Amino acid sequence: MRRARVEENKAKIGCPTFQKQELLIKYVTEGVNMAKNVQEKAEFYQRINEEVDVLLRCQDYDEARFDCKNCYFISNLRKKTSNLIIRAKILGRY
Numbered sequence: 001m002r003r004a005r006v007e008e009n010k011a012k013i014g015c016p017t018f019q020k021q022e023l024l025i026k027y028v029t030e031g032v033n034m035a036k037n038v039q040e041k042a043e044f045y046q047r048i049n050e051e052v053d054v055l056l057r058c059q060d061y062d063e064a065r066f067d068c069k070n071c072y073f074i075s076n077l078r079k080k081t082s083n084l085i086i087r088a089k090i091l092g093r094y
Contacts, residue, residue, distance in 0.1 A: 015071060024051045038088050038089050039089050042086045045086055
């Protein structure tokens with residue numbers, strides 16, 4: 001029941017590009033969650049970066065639209081998180 005309430009409270013972004021990319025990102029995130037070490041996680045995060053870049057380069061971006069602002073904010077946050085994990089992989093080599 002608690003999960004259902006959390007799902008209901010999530011803000012929805014009514015953009016077909018965001019919705020498509022969100023599904024792909026969630027799919028790749030499942031791989032992250034199953035990965036056993038930083039190297040494996042970094043490989044999945046590289047893929048997340050590629051999907052997030054699609055959103056950050058969106059040609060339909062309109063700074064006046066609330067959905068666009070939310071999408072851009074979420075995408076930037078995901079990009080920063082991905083880059084941290086990818087850097088951790090590089091540090092793990094030494």
